[in-house]
Each structure stands twice: as structure tokens, then as C-alpha cells.
Amino acid sequence: MEQGSSPRRGSGVLVRVVRVCLDVVVGVLALALIGGIVVLVAPGILVRLEQPALQAWCTVLAAVVIQGVPFLLLGTVVSAAVTTLVPDRVLARVLPRNPVLAVPVAGAAGALLPGCECASVPVAGSLIRRGVAPAAALTFLLAAPAVNPVVLVATSIAFPGRPEMVLARLLASLAASVTMGWLWIRLGRTDWLRLTDHQQPTAGRGRLDAFTRALQHDFLHAGGFLVLGAAAAATFNIAVPPAVLESFAGSPWLSVLLLGVLAVVLSICSEADAFVAASLSGFSATARLAFMVVGPMVDLKLIALQAGTFGRVFALRFSTATFVSAVLASTLVGGWLL
Template sequence: MTDEMTIAPERARGGVPDPAPAPRRSRRRAAPRSRWQRIGSLEVLVAGMVVLLGGRVWLGRWLHAGWLETWSTVFVAICVQALPFLVLGTLLSAAIAVFVPASFLQRALPKRPALAVPVAGIAGAVLPGCECASVPVAGGLIARGVAPAAALTFLLSAPAINPVVLTATAVAFPGHPEMVLARFAASLATAAVMGWLWAGFGRPEWLRPPVRRDVAAGAARWPAFRAALQHDFLHAGGFLVIGGITAATLNVLVPRQVLGGLGSVPVVSVVVLSVLAVLLAVCSEADAFVAASLSAFPLTARLTFMVLGPMVDVKLVALQAGTFGRLFAWRFSGATFVVGIVVSSLVGWWLL
């Protein structure tokens, strides 16, 4: 034991060379794997879209399945139409998250919550962003002292009435320009009503205040912008693909008679598309194209689909629960669902 203890210091001084090439070999072996790690979800998503775009006709003929060609045509049409607006929306969302100071709305909003609610709702049209980004932005505003009623109004209005979403709605409904006005009015009214309801009846113990996190002054902006852009695009693009798949499947598998029967009953059609908006969780920059493909339903039902989608869906409930607490998420989402249906039905009856 003493001989081994005396030999160890001699090796440490350099008397006996300690075999150290093992870590170098492990680094050389890890280098090829780092190249494969560069292929992420974004590359897989783009490659899948390219393969489907180029091979949809060939697959339909090879499998002798006309329904597959129809399904892929509807799916590709929805995704291709929505993709430019999706890219533009995620670019704006990432720019706002990185370059716009978090205290901007705090300085611009009135101190009284009753007056701050409509101002925050209008600010959603000036500061566009997807619904995934609106939750952390609202949490940051509350953490910096903004009234919760105003921050929650901005959370609902920003992804629903911004210029990108309204332009996409106009493109998706070229024969119905009144749909743009109806979506703007119904979404803004729903957000404002929910803000006023929280200001009047909300309790502080229902809302878990987010922890304030300030970005370091010397932090690099462009890497953060690139990371935010990739994150938002992957999230929004994935939900767009899910929505396109579901819409294409409905168009192929569900008989036209069934859709026509559901769409012929106003109340049933509104409820069906309201539930569908919650389950599909389509990004707000793309939901207008999914709604336009559901031509068997009346315009009021499709308006409700576009109003509720950016405000209440499964991914937003999860994001709100993680940011503000589960107690808040269930109560706020449930109330928004009911208010959105009522307001959309009234606006649809008035304008459509």
C-alpha cells in the first residue's frame, strides 16, 4: 500500500507518463455524431413537406388510391397557402420577444385597469405575435407591474387581431371581405370582455405571479433572435401540419352529407367548430385557411373557429397552466370559451 502511494506522486510530477489518449479518442469519435446532430426538427419538417409536395401524385397513382391524392392535395394547399404568413408571423414574434423592451406596454398603458383594458386590446394589433409567444409576454408584463387585466387582454388580442392574421384572413376568404371585419370585432370584443371580467371579478389568489427575469445587458441579441425564431416556427409549423392533416382527413373521410347536416343547424355547427378549434390548436397565422376549407359550415361557425383558436386551445391551456397556474388556466380558458362563442355568434349575426 505504501509503495503504491509513493508511486502515484511520481506519476503526477511526470516521472511516469500517465496514459491520457483515451479522452482524445472519445472526442474524435464524438465529432462525426455532432454533424448528425445538426439535423433537427426543422430540417425534418421541411424535408417531409418537400417529399409530400413532389410525390403526392405519384403516391396516389402507385397505390391506386384516388382518396390519397385528394387528401394530399387539400393538405398541401392549406400548408402552402399558410406558410408565408406563418413565417412572417414568427419573424415578427421573435423580433418583439428579443428587441422590444418588456416595459414598453407598462409605460404606455393607463394606470386604471378599466381604461388599460381597451388600450391593451388595441396594442395587440400594433404588436403582432403568435399565441405561443403571447403567454410569456403577458407573464413578463405582469411580473413588471402591469395590471393583470390589461396583460390578459393583450394575451388574447395580440395573436387574434394583428395585421398578419387579418391579411391571412382576407386571402383565405377572397369572396367575403366582411369576414376580416367580423374577426377583428369579435376577437377584440372577446379580449376586452375577458379583461373587464378579470378586473371586476378576478381574485389575486387565482393567478400565480410569474417570476421576473431580466435579460443581461450584454446578452447577444441575434443568437437569441435566431433561437426564438426557430422555436416559434417549429411550434407553429407543427400545429399547422396537425391542423392541415385533420382538415384534409375531414374532407376525405367524412361524407359531405354529414358535414352538410351539421352545418345546416346553426347552433350545432357553432358548437362543433368551437370544440374543433380547441382540439386542433392551429396557429393563428394559419387557422383562416383551415376555416376556409371547412366550406360545409356557415360563416358564423367558421368565425367562431377563428376567434376561439388563438384564445383557447389545448396548447394554450398547457402554457397558461405552466405560467400562471392550473387553477387560473381552467377558469380563464373556460370563461373565454363561453364568451368567445357568445360574442362570435352576435357579431356573425350582425355582420355575416
């Protein structure tokens, strides 16, 4: 019986791998089909309707979506693999025992282990359950979706010829993440964390199934937010009068705060938010930097995930402090580099 069950388990794993690949291919083809329809069909219809504003809206929407989808797919694949296949003890072993030193190391680990913001919350919760200092786990939660290689490459492509934008995003995101970790050491309280029970899959089959579910959920969920964010950015560029933009652009603080709040509301995946930020050409570079720094750390879906994992009291306090830290870091780094 045992000898006969081994081939069946092997064939079952192969079937699941094939299903994962097919799901990814179908998802990419579906998004490509939608993008093709938007690019090829919609402009012709709009020409007949003689509505150039809608033509411009459609062009901005298609450009943002088409540019962002490849990085969104790559980011969600890597994120799902890291979340489900890399044991939490790998991070626990490399972090120093001293929380003050563990915080910057956890921030640097976020740059080495790519992860979507949706996946970073359960990973941080699992690290805390396994004995990692909360300050280090929360720093990793903020840094992983903001400074990983996929996000930085996407930013360099969204802002061609402007490497200072990539450097500014890296420094501002790391500064905000590490600041929040050290603030937690100073002001945080363990009774604010109300962790729910969660079991990590241990068997090979369980991990593969978890990878499949994580990939499907993250790609479809984040893809929807990407389309909504692109539509909002296109609407913002077309519908808002230039005089209104000039009134905000004239005040550095108001423009930074406005795009920071916009990042919270739009909730765009970090692998694609740079393309939306690049489309907001009416704002200063520092304001668009704030959009890219705030979004991966504080948005509506993250607040909901944090409330479900750590409790509502924690989510309210932590997200508010993170927003302030991200805005200040963006302003300081942007004023210095941009």
C-alpha cells in the same frame, strides 16, 4: 484587454446573426422540400393505387401547408422580435392607469404589436410582474395573436373576395378580448395568479440568443401544429360523410360549438389557422369564424402554457370563460356581418 475584447464581441454577434439566418433558411427549405414531395410524388403514387379519396386528401393537405407557411414564418419572426427586443416598459407606459380604460387600449395594442399565442403568455406574465394591471395584460394576451396585421392579411388571402371575414374576425376577437379584461376587473382575484420567477435577458448578447431560441422554437413548434392541423382538416373533409356535416350545419349553435372545440384540439398557430378554416367548406361562415376566433385564445398548448405561467386554477377558469366569450362574440358578429 478591453480594446481586444470589443472586436471579439462584435464578431460573436455577427456569427450568431448568420446562424439565425441559416436556421431560418434551412427550416424554410425543409418545409418546401416536404411540400414538394407531397405535391409531386404523392399524387403519382396515389394514381397508381387508384385511390381518388387519398389524392383529394393529399391535395387539401398540401394546399393548406403551402399557403400557411409564409405567414407562419413572418409571424414567428415578428413575434420573436417583439417578445425579446421590445422592452415591457413600452407597453406599460402607453396603458392608462385606470384598468377599465387600460383594457381596450391593451386590446388595440395587440393589433399593433404582432405576437404568436405561444409568446403572448410569457409577455403577459412579464407585464404583470412589472406592475401592469392584470386585466390589461390578459387582454393583450388574448388580442395580440388574434388581431395583429399578419393574421388579418393571412385571413384576407385565405378568404379572397370576402373582406367581411377579415372585419368579422377583427371585431369578434377584439370583443372577446376586451370582454375578458372587463370580466377580470369585475370577478378576477389576484390570488388566482401564481406567477413563477422569470428573468428577462438584459445584455445585447442575451437578447439575441433569446431571439434565436424563440424563433427556432416558435417556427418549428407551430409548423408541426400547422401540418397536423392541415392533416386533420383534410381528413375531416374527406372522411366525414356529407350527411353528418349537414346535420351539424343545420344547427347554427352545434356547428359553431363543433368548430370551436376543433380549434381547441388542433391548436393551430394563428398565422395559419385561416387557411385551415377556409378548407372547412362544409360549415357556415359563422362557424368558421368561431374556429378562427377561439383558436388563438383557447387551445391545448395555450392552456398548458397558462397553467405553467399563472397556475392550473387560473388556466382552468380563464380558458373556460374565454371559450364562452369567444363563441358568443363569434355568433353575434357572424350573425350581424356574415
